[in-house]
Amino acid sequence: MSNVTVCVRFRPLSSKEKRDHGDDICIESLDSETFTIKDEKEEGFTFSFDKVFYEKSKQADVYEFLVLPIVRGAVDATNGTIIVYGQTGAGKTYSMEGPNILESDEQKKGILPRVVDGLFACIRSSDESVKYTIKLSVVEIYMEKVRDLFDLSKDNIQIKESRTQGILLSGATEISLLDPAEALQSLSSGIANRAIGETQMNMASSRSHCVYLFTLNQESTTEKRVKSGKLILVDLAGSEKVEKTGAEGRVLEEAKTINKSLSALGNVINALTCGSPAKANHIPYRDSKLTRILQDALGGSSRTALLCCCSPSTFNASESLSTLRFGARAKHIKASAFVKGNEEKYLKKNGACSATRDESFDIIL
Numbered sequence: 001m002s003n004v005t006v007c008v009r010f011r012p013l014s015s016k017e018k019r020d021h022g023d024d025i026c027i028e029s030l031d032s033e034t035f036t037i038k039d040e041k042e043e044g045f046t047f048s049f050d051k052v053f054y055e056k057s058k059q060a061d062v063y064e065f066l067v068l069p070i071v072r073g074a075v076d077a078t079n080g081t082i083i084v085y086g087q088t089g090a091g092k093t094y095s096m097e098g099p100n101i102l103e104s105d106e107q108k109k110g111i112l113p114r115v116v117d118g119l120f121a122c123i124r125s126s127d128e129s130v131k132y133t134i135k136l137s138v139v140e141i142y143m144e145k146v147r148d149l150f151d152l153s154k155d156n157i158q159i160k161e162s163r164t165q166g167i168l169l170s171g172a173t174e175i176s177l178l179d180p181a182e183a184l185q186s187l188s189s190g191i192a193n194r195a196i197g198e199t200q201m202n203m204a205s206s207r208s209h210c211v212y213l214f215t216l217n218q219e220s221t222t223e224k225r226v227k228s229g230k231l232i233l234v235d236l237a238g239s240e241k242v243e244k245t246g247a248e249g250r251v252l253e254e255a256k257t258i259n260k261s262l263s264a265l266g267n268v269i270n271a272l273t274c275g276s277p278a279k280a281n282h283i284p285y286r287d288s289k290l291t292r293i294l295q296d297a298l299g300g301s302s303r304t305a306l307l308c309c310c311s312p313s314t315f316n317a318s319e320s321l322s323t324l325r326f327g328a329r330a331k332h333i334k335a336s337a338f339v340k341g342n343e344e345k346y347l348k349k350n351g352a353c354s355a356t357r358d359e360s361f362d363i364i365l
């Protein structure tokens with residue numbers, strides 16, 4: 001059964017929020033795992049997660065707690081997934097890349113450059129009889145079509161399943177990574193192609209999921225065996241409720257597609273962590289391209305980290321609450337408020353799979 005760690009990150013108030021809506025903050029920290037959030041009707045909800053990163057948190061804190069154990073696992077051939085979730089502007093890309101993927105300020109570097117450094121550091125310190133190779137593919141899922149960000153002519157990549165290699169992005173470019181600097185240049189070129197789409201498709205980056213797939217193969221010269229581990233990082237499309245803005249036409253279609261895939265992701269994580277063998281046979285991976293790509297990085301003995309990114313502004317309280325409910329349900333924590341301790345008692349009393357745990361993720365529209 002898969003392990004899922006769910007954390008929340010609140011970014012600082014933005015200058016736009018301060019200018020347009022004032023300094024009001026909807027959250028109150030209780031400790032490093034628990035906080036209260038007030039909705040627009042001033043009703044308070046208490047949530048507990050594996051860790052809460054407040055506005056002063058550092059990029060290194062997020063990496064070390066949430067990501068580093070998964071990187072170490074991948075070097076040991078355990079598949080892992082790191083997902084950032086939240087409304088547009090909540091800090092997903094900042095957490096994933098930093099202000100810029102080639103950011104030189106060590107402190108500001110996001111998850112991806114740290115993963116690159118971490119992978120190469122683990123490999124350098126490993127047994128010399130093991131030869132590692134790392135490959136990288138970067139794709140974007142937009143309107144249920146998978147586009148290769150290393151080769152834009154490949155705009156409809158098919159997802160296939162192989163007996164020996166598991167889920168494959170058939171024909172997607174795989175770049176061999178030889179050192180950290182080159183790996184960052186490759187990531188940067190993929191991300192730049194995402195940005196081209198952005199001007200053509202009107203903020204495509206917030207309407208598409210970006211998937212970074214690292215494949216690590218290790219060959220032992222002494223034991224004559226080859227092991228392989230996958231590490232997938234996903235910068236999800238914005239989870240905001242588009243119907244509020246009266247969206248029509250293409251924008252509404254985009255929103256429906258995003259909602260469907262985010263719901264599918266929630267359902268898959270929920271089913272995987274449910275603990276019931278009956279449910280484990282019915283993991284709905286095929287409900288979206290996103291969950292299909294993640295199938296073998298989420299299932300089995302793999303590890304999953306979900307970072308729920310939120311604005312602390314009262315103006316965005318309802319979107320933040322919706323993000324927190326998604327995270328809580330992925331972790332099987334009852335979405336209405338529990339103070340830490342009570343929640344554990346609740347889970348014990350109700351067994352591994354309570355009624356709330358079986359709720360489906362029909363979250364947004």
Ligand code: ADP
Pocket residue numbers: 010011012014086087088089090091092093094095099206238309
């Ligand atoms: P998203 O990818 O979720 O749409 P971004 O990551 O682009 O949002 O963040 C929106 C803005 O907020 C950016 O200008 C980003 O630099 C800033 N920001 C986000 N998180 C933080 C943070 N933890 N500290 C400082 N600035 C942040």
Ligand code: MG
Pocket residue numbers: 089092093094205206
């Ligand atoms: Mg973004």
